[in-house]
Amino acid sequence: MPNLLLPMQRKMAYSAIIMFGLGIGELFVILIVVLIFGANKLPEIGGGLGRAIRDFRKEIKRPDEIDVTPEKKSDTAEEKKSH
Numbered sequence: 001m002p003n004l005l006l007p008m009q010r011k012m013a014y015s016a017i018i019m020f021g022l023g024i025g026e027l028f029v030i031l032i033v034v035l036i037f038g039a040n041k042l043p044e045i046g047g048g049l050g051r052a053i054r055d056f057r058k059e060i061k062r063p064d065e066i067d068v069t070p071e072k073k074s075d076t077a078e079e080k081k082s083h
Contacts, residue, residue: 022030037045
């Protein structure tokens with residue numbers, strides 16, 4: 001059976017399937033998450049994920065701390081002095 005849709009109609013039909021840049025796979029994952037955790041927990045999960053990402057970015061931007069502890073002398077150097 002030939003495809004009766006015009007090219008413009010096919011493009012519109014395809015874009016209706018992919019809403020907001022989400023494909024079928026992403027929508028399927030979202031559906032599973034909603035079924036497992038329930039709709040009431042989603043804002044809590046989203047807030048926790050947002051906090052985690054924000055803290056991660058903050059830690060990446062923070063400069064490394066400088067270690068100022070004195071270096072330990074090796075045991076072999078002390079043994080040589082005592083003999």
